[in-house]
Each structure stands twice: as C-alpha cells, then as structure tokens.
Amino acid sequence: MAALRASLYAAVCLSAGIITAADGETPPKPENVKWVSLDFKTILTWTAAPSEHTFTVLYSWDKSDWIDIQECIELTEPHCDLTDSLALFDRTYVADIKTLSTAVDYDEGDPEHTYSPPFNPFKQSNISAAKFTINTVDENSVMVNITDPITSIHRQQKQLSIRDILKKDLKYKISYYKSGSTGKRDNISDFSEAIISKLDAGQTYCFMVAAYIPSRPKASQLGAWSPHVCTQTTPGTVTELSVGAWVGVFFILITILIIIITVTILCCKCCKQRRQSLHMSQTSAPI
Structure with missing residues (x-):
C-alpha cells in the first residue's frame, strides 16, 4: 500500500513537472500601463517581467465592444502604437493588454490582463513647442x-x-x-x-x-x-544703458575735456613765452 502511494505521489509530481515545463512560467501581468501622446501620435506602454510570453492589445471607447489591432497582436515588446486606431480624437478610449502563451488553452480561463487608464486624445495629447x-x-x-x-x-x-x-x-x-x-x-x-x-x-x-x-x-x-x-534694436537708436555705463561715459567725456583744456593752456603759455623771448632778443640787440 505504501509503495502504491509512493508511486501515485511520484506520478503526480512528474505530471506537475511536465505541465510546468510545458507552461514555462507564470504569465507576467502587465503593469505601469501609460499613454504616451505627443501631437496626437499615441503609444500605449507598459512593463512586465522578462518571459517568453507575448502581449495582445484590444481597445474600446465609450463602453463599446473590444476591438483588436493587427499591429498589436502577439507583441514581444511592451508597447503598441495606437495612433491610427484613435482617429476619432474626442472620444475616451480604454485598452486591454492580455498576456498570452501558446502552451495554455484560454478556453478554460481568461489570460492575465490589465486595463489601461482612460485616455482622450483631444483633451490629453501633449503639444510640442511651436x-x-x-x-x-x-x-x-x-x-x-x-x-x-x-x-x-x-x-x-x-x-x-x-x-x-x-x-x-x-x-x-x-x-x-x-x-x-x-x-x-x-x-x-x-x-x-x-x-x-x-x-x-x-x-x-x-x-x-x-x-x-x-x-x-x-x-x-x-x-x-x-x-x-x-527683437533687434533699430540701427542708430540709443539703447538703454545702466547707471554704471552712464558714469563711465561721463568720466571719459570729462577726461577728454580736461585734456583738451590742458593742451590748450599749455599751447597758449608756450606761444606767450616765445613771443616774450622774441621781443626781449629784439630789444637787447645793438643798434
């Protein structure tokens, strides 16, 4: 009897091992589902643990029937471009991401799946800089x-x-x-x-x-x-200067004026001295 039980236990374990090997691993559940949309180009993205499973995306709007997309069947990457499918921009869409495996008969149960948050392209698509x-x-x-x-x-x-x-x-x-x-x-x-x-x-x-x-x-x-x-200022217009700049301009103008006055005074003194020297030489010369 004990031997029979041991045989049955071994058979159950072997069957479980065969099923597990056939299934490969537990189907990963799609997570972090997001709509990424710029200028009405809309991509659905999600994350999932690495596996041999594939993903299929269906979508619906305003609680209508689910629609599949040829380009989004048995995906190996966690994203799907739905731009062309969301052609009626001012509607609220929901997507359903299903995790599929060829080793499982889904007639006996639904595959692992996750719903997206609702998304309305007309109201939510980001707009790029103009x-x-x-x-x-x-x-x-x-x-x-x-x-x-x-x-x-x-x-x-x-x-x-x-x-x-x-x-x-x-x-x-x-x-x-x-x-x-x-x-x-x-x-x-x-x-x-x-x-x-x-x-x-x-x-x-x-x-x-x-x-x-x-x-x-x-x-x-x-x-x-x-x-x-x-904008560019018009050539010939006087642009606004800071107080420091005006002080610098005033200082330069004063310096130039002082130099001009100094040079003028020195020139006048030199001319006056020359005239005086010439006059004295003329008066001291013998007759």
Whole structure:
C-alpha cells in the first residue's frame, strides 16, 4: 500500500513537472500601463517581467465592444502604437493588454490582463513647442507669426497640423518681457498671428509662445514653451544703458575735456613765452 502511494505521489509530481515545463512560467501581468501622446501620435506602454510570453492589445471607447489591432497582436515588446486606431480624437478610449502563451488553452480561463487608464486624445495629447518669427510693424509694435506644429496624421493626402484637429479650440499664449527686466506680460491670441503693441521704442524685447487650449482640463491646457526669440534694436537708436555705463561715459567725456583744456593752456603759455623771448632778443640787440 505504501509503495502504491509512493508511486501515485511520484506520478503526480512528474505530471506537475511536465505541465510546468510545458507552461514555462507564470504569465507576467502587465503593469505601469501609460499613454504616451505627443501631437496626437499615441503609444500605449507598459512593463512586465522578462518571459517568453507575448502581449495582445484590444481597445474600446465609450463602453463599446473590444476591438483588436493587427499591429498589436502577439507583441514581444511592451508597447503598441495606437495612433491610427484613435482617429476619432474626442472620444475616451480604454485598452486591454492580455498576456498570452501558446502552451495554455484560454478556453478554460481568461489570460492575465490589465486595463489601461482612460485616455482622450483631444483633451490629453501633449503639444510640442511651436516655432515663430517676429517682424517689426512700427517702433512700438511687432507681429508674431506662429507656425502650427505638424502631426504625423494624414487625411486625404494631407499631413494635419494641430490646428486642423483642434480648430477653434487652439489659441496661443505669448509671453514677453523687456530685455534686462524681470516683469513679464502675456497675450492670448485666437490665431497664428498676433500684433503686440505698446512696446517702448528702441528697446529689446524677448518673446516665447505656447499652444493654449482653454477647453481642456487645466493640467493639459498649455503646450510646451518655445525657445526665446528677441527683437533687434533699430540701427542708430540709443539703447538703454545702466547707471554704471552712464558714469563711465561721463568720466571719459570729462577726461577728454580736461585734456583738451590742458593742451590748450599749455599751447597758449608756450606761444606767450616765445613771443616774450622774441621781443626781449629784439630789444637787447645793438643798434
């Protein structure tokens, strides 16, 4: 009897070992699921323990049926590009990441899986920094010309800009300050062009811009800020100097004036002495 029990125990252990060997390892659960989106190019990322398993991503919006993506079936890397699948930008999407193994029959149970947080591209996609130029209108005004950032999305053979997607929701925040000053002023423009007026003539101003979408939640309203671009002062204008610089200029002018006066006095003395010497030599000469 004891021998029979030992044989049964050995068989169970052997079967378990065979199953474990066939399965390889416990399927890793996807973790740290995140949406990474810039200018409406959207990639789903996650982390998982190294294994031989693959991942398949499905997505849904507004509690509709789950849809699979041909490019996101049996992935070996923990990321999937869903840009083309999220073509209806102003909808809230959820993804389901499943961990799959060819050694398991999933008809008897669901695979390991993780849901993503909800994501709305129209309200949450980050916006990159815009490029812009500055043109002088008059001595107190400049025109800021902004180029809308381009997305990687094409419609009818046209590459869309962020304005093509956001339309009237897109505005720009223009922040500017006088060179050497810490005070900043902001201007909100509904368009990609804006005239900034009431500037001090002859002064240098520095500008930077960012996309601004006030219809979004506050955390995602502002895009990335551009680098600073500064105006050039008009040739021939007198730029503002610091107090130290003015003192230096005044000191130089006084020094030059003193030198001129000193040289003039010395020249006059020399001329006077020469005339006196000449007069004395003439009067002392014998007749």
